[in-house]
Amino acid sequence: MVVAERVLSGMQPTGDSLHLGNYVGALLNWVRMQEQHDAYFMIVDLHAITMPQDPAALREATRRTAAQYIAGGIDPDRSTPFVQSHVPEHAQLAWVLMTQTGMGEAARMTQFKDKSAKEGSEHAGVGLFTYPILQAADILLYQPYGVPVGEDQKQHIELTRDLAQRFNHRFGETFRIPKPLIPEQGARIYDLQDPTAKMSKSASSPNGVLLLTDTDKKIAKKIKSAVTDDGAEIRYDPAVKPGISSLLSIYSVLGGKSIPELEAEYADKMYGHLKVDLAELAVATLGPVRDRTAELLNDPGELDTLLAKGAAKARETASSTLAEVYQKVGFLPAAGG
Ligand code: ATP
Ligand code: LTN
Numbered sequence: 001m002v003v004a005e006r007v008l009s010g011m012q013p014t015g016d017s018l019h020l021g022n023y024v025g026a027l028l029n030w031v032r033m034q035e036q037h038d039a040y041f042m043i044v045d046l047h048a049i050t051m052p053q054d055p056a057a058l059r060e061a062t063r064r065t066a067a068q069y070i071a072g073g074i075d076p077d078r079s080t081p082f083v084q085s086h087v088p089e090h091a092q093l094a095w096v097l098m099t100q101t102g103m104g105e106a107a108r109m110t111q112f113k114d115k116s117a118k119e120g121s122e123h124a125g126v127g128l129f130t131y132p133i134l135q136a137a138d139i140l141l142y143q144p145y146g147v148p149v150g151e152d153q154k155q156h157i158e159l160t161r162d163l164a165q166r167f168n169h170r171f172g173e174t175f176r177i178p179k180p181l182i183p184e185q186g187a188r189i190y191d192l193q194d195p196t197a198k199m200s201k202s203a204s205s206p207n208g209v210l211l212l213t214d215t216d217k218k219i220a221k222k223i224k225s226a227v228t229d230d231g232a233e234i235r236y237d238p239a240v241k242p243g244i245s246s247l248l249s250i251y252s253v254l255g256g257k258s259i260p261e262l263e264a265e266y267a268d269k270m271y272g273h274l275k276v277d278l279a280e281l282a283v284a285t286l287g288p289v290r291d292r293t294a295e296l297l298n299d300p301g302e303l304d305t306l307l308a309k310g311a312a313k314a315r316e317t318a319s320s321t322l323a324e325v326y327q328k329v330g331f332l333p334a335a336g337g
Contacts, residue, residue, distance in 0.1 A: 006144040007033050007181065010042035010084065013061035014051065015201030018068045020210040021189035023286070024253050025150030029183045031073035033148055039079040040142055040314060041069055046084050046091060046134060050127040051115070063303055064293065068212050070306075071292035082310030084138065089318035093137035094130070096325055097163050100170070101133050105162070110155060118202075136160040141318040143176040151187040152198060154180050171328040174321075186253040192226040195242035216287055220279040223247075234266040234274055244271065251278045254285050 009030060011022055018027070033039055043065045048058060062083060069081050084090050106112070109132050116124035132155075139147055139160050147157055157180040164175035191197045193208030203209045210222050228243040236259045238245040251274070252259050266274050296303055327333070 004036060004038045005146070006038045006040070006142060007146045007148055008040040008042070008139060008142045008144040009148050010044040010047075010138060011065060012048045012201075013043050013045055013058060013065040014048045014053065015061070017211040017213040018065060018072075019199055019201060019212065020250065020282075020286070021150065021199035023072060023212060023289075024186035024189050024250070025183065026148065027069065027072045027074075028186070028253070029148045029181070030069075030079075033181070034075060034079045040144070041074055041079055041081045042084045042138060042314075043069075043082070044084045044135075044138065047131060050125060050131050051119075063300055064213075064297060066303055066307055067293045067296035068289070070296055071289045072212070076306050076310070080310045080313050081307065082314045083307050086307065086311035087141075087314050087318050089141055089315065089322045090134065090137050093141055093318075093322055093325060094134040096329060097133050097137055097140075097167070098130055100163060100166055101159075105159065106130065106132065109159065111152070132156045132159050133163070136163045139178055140164055140175045141321045142314075143317070143321065144178050145176065146179045146181040148181040148183075151182055154182065167325075171325075174324055174328055186249065189250060190242065190246040192222055192246075195227060195246040210282065210286070212286060212289055212293065214286070214290070216283045219282050219286055223279040223282055224275050226275065228271050232270060234269060234271065235263060244274070247274060247278055251281065254278075255281050 009026065011018065011026060030039065030041055043062050045058065045062050048061075066081060066083070070076060074081055106129055112128055112131065115128055119125075119128070135156050136159060139157075140163070147153075147160075149157065157178065161177050164177050168174055189199045191199045191203055191205075191208035192210065193205045194203075197203070197208075199209055201209070207222055207225060210219060214222070226243065226247060228247075229241040231241070233241075234244055234248070235241060236245045236248050248259055248262055251257070251262055255262075257265075
């Protein structure tokens with residue numbers, strides 16, 4: 001039997017819900033990959049607390065994110081969904097990797113620079129600084145060949161590769177060097193109100209972010225009020241027409257049509273036509289995901305059982321990698337352990 005290659009990824013249980021960027025840039029790609037891979041998908045709650053979180057809201061968001069993974073197509077019989085804090089090895093390996101990371105190397109991470117600037121750098125927590133090292137631990141524990149993420153995560157995967165190579169060099173071959181797997185289309189979805197900014201849970205205007213929990217009416221309204229560009233031509237040109245180009249790329253991934261096909265279809269039509277059709281398509285795709293999420297959340301016991309099963313499976317691999325790391329760095333094994 002050919003053993004399927006392993007892939008692993010995760011999202012933070014922050015904000016009110018996953019959004020269209022997470023769905024298209026990450027989740028759809030995961031669903032595609034689970035067919036051919038031994039796939040692990042985490043809900044990264046340890047990462048979430050690098051920014052202030054309300055404890056009750058965090059617990060709720062963790063379940064909701066798990067439900068959205070499954071409603072979006074992650075099949076728990078095929079893949080392994082789990083909650084990061086259920087597997088203590090993540091924090092344990094992160095500590096070891098922190099001792100192998102340079103201050104300057106960590107300070108160069110653009111997500112850290114952006115987020116700490118937002119907080120005011122004096123107030124930003126140290127967790128925000130070490131965030132990418134925890135992410136490296138998440139990945140390296142499982143020895144995956146690839147990590148499916150949106151484009152914004154490329155730098156973190158590069159750091160993960162550097163840390164793995166450094167560790168292997170210093171302590172002997174231990175980690176597999178993972179590749180970033182970035183989708184060709186939809187790797188970057190833009191804010192509907194500001195088509196030059198990435199759609200993000202922490203966006204300034206809620207109208208620019210299409211949530212997977214939005215009602216049909218809200219989905220349609222957000223798309224119809226999307227910011228578009230001067231002129232009337234429907235053409236993909238992100239530099240000159242960021243608004244229309246962004247709508248075209250969303251249309252293309254959700255509808256499975258290429259951008260040139262869409263340009264031809266809308267050659268004689270107006271912006272309004274494109275928006276009406278895209279709103280309909282978005283309601284048809286995201287509506288069922290929303291409804292299935294609500295059903296799953298109605299039975300939290302079942303969801304928790306599923307996550308416990310995922311964590312138990314994840315720990316088998318994570319603990320064996322961590323044991324090897326502890327041995328390699330020279331920790332004395334606990335007697336009887
Ligand atoms: P925040 O903006 O608050 O940092 P986020 O919305 O980027 O959060 P994450 O949990 O950091 O959400 O990202 C989860 C996954 O979704 C990652 O793989 C990321 O690359 C992808 N992703 C997030 N936003 C977008 C986007 N606008 N377009 C495409 N992919 C995205
Ligand atoms: N930083 C990532 C979330 C994340 C992740 C991971 C992704 C944490 N650990 C491991 C892939 C693999 C993000 O912000 N999307």
